[in-house]
Amino acid sequence: KNQVEQSPQSLIILEGKNCTLQCNYTVSPFSNLRWYKQDTGRGPVSLTIMTFSENTKSNGRYTATLDADTKQSSLHITASQLSDSASYICVVSGGTGTASKLTFGTGTRLQVTL
Amino acid sequence: GAGVSQTPSNKVTEKGKYVELRCDPISGHTALYWYRQSLGQGPEFLIYFQGTGAADDSGLPNDRFFAVRPEGSVSTLKIQRTERGDSAVYLCASSSHGINTDTQYFGPGTRLTVL
Numbered sequence: 001k002n003q004v005e006q007s008p009q010s011l012i013i014l015e016g017k018n019c020t021l022q023c024n025y026t027v028s029p030f031s032n033l034r035w036y037k038q039d040t041g042r043g044p045v046s047l048t049i050m051t052f053s054e055n056t057k058s059n060g061r062y063t064a065t066l067d068a069d070t071k072q073s074s075l076h077i078t079a080s081q082l083s084d085s086a087s088y089i090c091v092v093s094g095g096t097g098t099a100s101k102l103t104f105g106t107g108t109r110l111q112v113t114l
Numbered sequence: 115g116a117g118v119s120q121t122p123s124n125k126v127t128e129k130g131k132y133v134e135l136r137c138d139p140i141s142g143h144t145a146l147y148w149y150r151q152s153l154g155q156g157p158e159f160l161i162y163f164q165g166t167g168a169a170d171d172s173g174l175p176n177d178r179f180f181a182v183r184p185e186g187s188v189s190t191l192k193i194q195r196t197e198r199g200d201s202a203v204y205l206c207a208s209s210s211h212g213i214n215t216d217t218q219y220f221g222p223g224t225r226l227t228v229l
Contacts, residue, residue: 104157
């Protein structure tokens with residue numbers, strides 16, 4: 001069964017600090033991996049998308065890494081801001097052709113405090 | 115429009131009633147997706163449209179759920195004989211082509227509560 005597991009489930013950090021969120025997946029065949037940010041009461045917003053051949057991708061203070069051999073990804077947030085408080089969801093696309101076969105993780109809830 | 119919009123933002127209904135949820139995708143996007151998100155969980159795929167046709171409806175939980183996209187733009191998710199377990203946030207997303215590297219742009223969701 002295709003699964004995406006994320007850790008930690010929740011995280012509290014001080015403003016200005018860095019943090020790293022983890023994602024392990026068992027989706028096969030693998031097409032691409034995405035990280036989304038979801039604010040409370042809002043739809044998810046795409047941060048990064050990586051295909052099999054990409055090891056890292058950055059979007060501002062967000063840097064995602066991918067190890068397709070170990071089926072692991074991480075999202076590193078640098079110099080956190082209060083506005084980074086949200087759920088971060090790892091999403092893996094499997095198969096070929098259509099984009100419909102997305103498997104979502106349950107997310108890591110990040111809270112950035114003063 | 116500038117983004118994906120969904121109406122209503124909240125819907126409260128009684129068990130057994132029929133509901134319709136509407137999604138307006140980004141103009142020009144050919145692919146449209148419906149997801150369901152329960153509290154504390156990630157979104158769960160329901161159905162995917164490419165143009166007017168349902169390219170993949172394997173995520174619909176049962177025959178009480180149905181979706182249409184008659185003109186290849188606006189889509190309506192229809193739920194018959196609602197049950198309390200249908201309570202969730204229903205998210206709609208669209209992407210430009212529907213290939214598996216497309217970015218999916220999500221709407222704010224409709225929060226459905228079945229009493």
